Amino acid sequence: MATTTNTVPVGDFEQQTQKFLEWFTSQPGATFHKDIKLVDLRDKSAGRGIIATAPIPADTTLFTIPRASILCATTSPLAKKLPHLFKGPAEPTVAEESPSHTADADDEPPSPENDEEDDSQSQDSWTLLILILMHEYLQGSSNWSPYLSILPTQFDTPMFWTEAELSELQASALVAKVGKEEADKMIRTKIVKVVQEHEEVFYPADTPKTQRLEEGELLKLGHRMGSAIMAYAFDLANDDEDEDEEEEEEEDGWVEDKIAGMNDSMGMVPMADMLNADAVFNAHINHGEACLTATSLREIKEGEEILNYYGPLSSAELLRRYGYVTPNHARYDVVEVGWGLVEGGLKKMVEEGIKGRKKEVDWDKVEELVEEVKEEEGEWEDSFVLERQSEDPDSEGQVHGEAEFMGLPQELEEQVKTYLKAVKKVVGTGDRAVAEALGNKTVRKEILLGGVRKALEEREGQYATSLEEDEKVLAGMEGGRPTTRKEMAVWVRAGEKRILKEAVAWVKKQEEGLSTEKGQEKAEPSAKRRKA
Numbered sequence: 001m002a003t004t005t006n007t008v009p010v011g012d013f014e015q016q017t018q019k020f021l022e023w024f025t026s027q028p029g030a031t032f033h034k035d036i037k038l039v040d041l042r043d044k045s046a047g048r049g050i051i052a053t054a055p056i057p058a059d060t061t062l063f064t065i066p067r068a069s070i071l072c073a074t075t076s077p078l079a080k081k082l083p084h085l086f087k088g089p090a091e092p093t094v095a096e097e098s099p100s101h102t103a104d105a106d107d108e109p110p111s112p113e114n115d116e117e118d119d120s121q122s123q124d125s126w127t128l129l130i131l132i133l134m135h136e137y138l139q140g141s142s143n144w145s146p147y148l149s150i151l152p153t154q155f156d157t158p159m160f161w162t163e164a165e166l167s168e169l170q171a172s173a174l175v176a177k178v179g180k181e182e183a184d185k186m187i188r189t190k191i192v193k194v195v196q197e198h199e200e201v202f203y204p205a206d207t208p209k210t211q212r213l214e215e216g217e218l219l220k221l222g223h224r225m226g227s228a229i230m231a232y233a234f235d236l237a238n239d240d241e242d243e244d245e246e247e248e249e250e251e252d253g254w255v256e257d258k259i260a261g262m263n264d265s266m267g268m269v270p271m272a273d274m275l276n277a278d279a280v281f282n283a284h285i286n287h288g289e290a291c292l293t294a295t296s297l298r299e300i301k302e303g304e305e306i307l308n309y310y311g312p313l314s315s316a317e318l319l320r321r322y323g324y325v326t327p328n329h330a331r332y333d334v335v336e337v338g339w340g341l342v343e344g345g346l347k348k349m350v351e352e353g354i355k356g357r358k359k360e361v362d363w364d365k366v367e368e369l370v371e372e373v374k375e376e377e378g379e380w381e382d383s384f385v386l387e388r389q390s391e392d393p394d395s396e397g398q399v400h401g402e403a404e405f406m407g408l409p410q411e412l413e414e415q416v417k418t419y420l421k422a423v424k425k426v427v428g429t430g431d432r433a434v435a436e437a438l439g440n441k442t443v444r445k446e447i448l449l450g451g452v453r454k455a456l457e458e459r460e461g462q463y464a465t466s467l468e469e470d471e472k473v474l475a476g477m478e479g480g481r482p483t484t485r486k487e488m489a490v491w492v493r494a495g496e497k498r499i500l501k502e503a504v505a506w507v508k509k510q511e512e513g514l515s516t517e518k519g520q521e522k523a524e525p526s527a528k529r530r531k532a
């Protein structure tokens with residue numbers, strides 16, 4: 001799990017839970033259904049969670065959180081003390097973790113990758129929420145203390161992994177998305193500096209200088225708050241008022257909770273963030289004008305855990321943002337394949353022979369032409385994401401059918417087409433027959449499939465272990481679910497290898513189909529002749 005609360009003794013854990021529940025239910029307008037309970041799920045590596053203590057019908061309000069109880073720019077005393085920070089466009093800039101997010105740019109917190117040059121103190125909703133949490137923490141006591149005290153202080157997200165732990169991810173694209181350095185830079189410039197410049201605001205008036213945090217400690221605290229936001233905060237969209245709602249809504253109609261966009265406002269929503277989540281879920285948080293409401297999507301059995309939905313995230317993305325993985329999310333796994341590998345595969349296909357003729361190509365010239373295309377069209381992908389086709393969850397939070405690899409990304413096929421056009425141009429001057437062959441759709445398809453197959457096989461080779469070896473490790477997991485950092489890393493890399501394997505099988509099937517087609521085409525004219 002992402003949140004490490006395992007060291008808290010059971011008695012203290014229960015006491016903190018009880019205090020939090022008392023605080024929550026004392027909030028004006030808050031409700032908490034009598035048949036649900038906050039429980040200790042640490043034996044399942046899931047921290048706290050909420051279960052049903054009796055059968056709950058569909059469409060039941062499980063709990064209600066008044067907006068006034070949400071910790072955000074509107075409710076935080078910091079916004080009144082340092083109003084200049086909260087003015088201006090809440091443009092997303094950098095994020096502690098977003099350091100990574102890229103699978104779906106729409107529901108990403110701002111990425112540090114986009115923000116490397118921004119060393120100003122300009123704030124966004126992400127950094128403002130970090131400052132808000134830092135302020136509450138440094139003040140020592142807060143309206144939200146019973147809530148804040150149950151938030152984790154340590155995390156299992158890869159941001160906090162050692163080099164050795166990260167190396168278990170092997171060739172996963174996740175490694176490059178952790179973004180520790182970018183996060184460090186963001187926290188130093190936008191958080192630590194602000195706290196240091198406004199110590200009188202962040203610390204209680206009587207705090208002696210010696211008790212104020214050093215720069216290194218502030219950096220650590222900034223990381224902790226950033227990671228808590230990553231795994232716990234919500235986008236505070238208002239269903240009734242948010243004009244952009246339709247844009248944010250997924251095709252399946254689910255507005256995913258949390259950490260979605262970095263729109264106007266983010267907040268910490270007590271109780272809503274006590275729900276664990278999975279790709280098969282049974283509850284949803286509705287964002288109303290005066291309050292947020294958790295509702296059951298179907299009948300929930302006695303003893304069943306109440307689960308929210310974080311969206312169709314791959315295992316890697318779930319691990320990066322939340323520090324855990326679940327078997328149900330594996331259907332959304334993806335693998336990234338760099339263009340360099342595809343280009344290498346295409347080159348081999350061309351050199352191995354078009355129409356049986358070995359061909360040497362002036363690849364530097366091809367490169368020059370490609371550079372021209374890049375400049376003219378401005379669109380050239382460095383890598384492609386391979387994923388399965390999968391049905392969206394239904395209105396009850398259930399998923400149906402198997403997720404299946406059904407084809408290459410359209411953009412990859414387009415880019416290969418452009419590349420082969422450049423090859424044709426270069427070859428054309430010296431070898432008309434080969435250039436003509438490259439003008440043939442079937443030949444181009446052969447090169448595409450063969451080139452991609454070679455690229456995928458090479459991509460498989462970038463991982464230090466085989467899928468079979470990984471599966472042996474996973475078969476030995478206690479409890480059948482990955483919970484240690486090593487297990488989660490193996491789970492992620494094995495998931496990527498599985499898609500690679502499925503993609504190779506799919507490409508081979510296409511190649512077989514193509515050669516059958518070609519065989520039929522050859523046979524057809526003579527058959528026709530016989531008929532005549």
Ligand SMILES: C[S@@+](CC[C@H](N)C(=O)[O-])C[C@H]1O[C@@H](n2cnc3c(N)ncnc32)[C@H](O)[C@@H]1O
Nearest residue numbers: 001002003046047048231273274275276277322
């Ligand atoms: C919004 S919090 C949910 C409450 C959290 N369990 C707690 O104890 O505070 C999100 C975090 O809960 C954990 N979590 C959520 N869903 C989980 C699941 N299905 N299995 C294991 N851990 C889960 C992860 O650590 C994640 O970062």
